[in-house]
Amino acid sequence: MNQHRQIETGARIRRDSPKQTKTIDRNGSGLKTRDEAREAFSAHGVSIADWSRKHQVSPVLVSSILSGKRTRPCVRGQSHKIAVLLGIKAGTVGEAL
Numbered sequence: 068m069n070q071h072r073q074i075e076t077g078a079r080i081r082r083d084s085p086k087q088t089k090t091i092d093r094n095g096s097g098l099k100t101r102d103e104a105r106e107a108f109s110a111h112g113v114s115i116a117d118w119s120r121k122h123q124v125s126p127v128l129v130s131s132i133l134s135g136k137r138t139r140p141c142v143r144g145q146s147h148k149i150a151v152l153l154g155i156k157a158g159t160v161g162e163a164l
Contacts, residue, residue, distance in 0.1 A: 097154075104153040105133045124149050 099107070108115060115133070119126035124145050131137045132149055141150035150156035 098157060099154040101133050101135055101155060104155050107153075122148070122152055124152075129153075 108118065115129050116126045119129050128137075128145055129149050132141060132146060132153070132155075137146065139146075141147050141156055147156070147158065148160045151158045151160050
């Protein structure tokens, strides 16, 4: 008998079975959650400070966006750039308009 169990974590549902594990994106957007973006730093061995220097943004602002402490939405400026580069917001970064 093949038993499946569902594990719900954030915006994703993972179905575990003895034979395979499959990740299904619930909303199909391909965007990361804040937790997933934070975990990506550990997975790649990069600090927030190093990433911030590379992308010329404030490490304090990156940390506040990842922690959810930022009270205003990431609509424009550095916060928009950070959210798009982290993959937690759809959009573009650059001069084209």
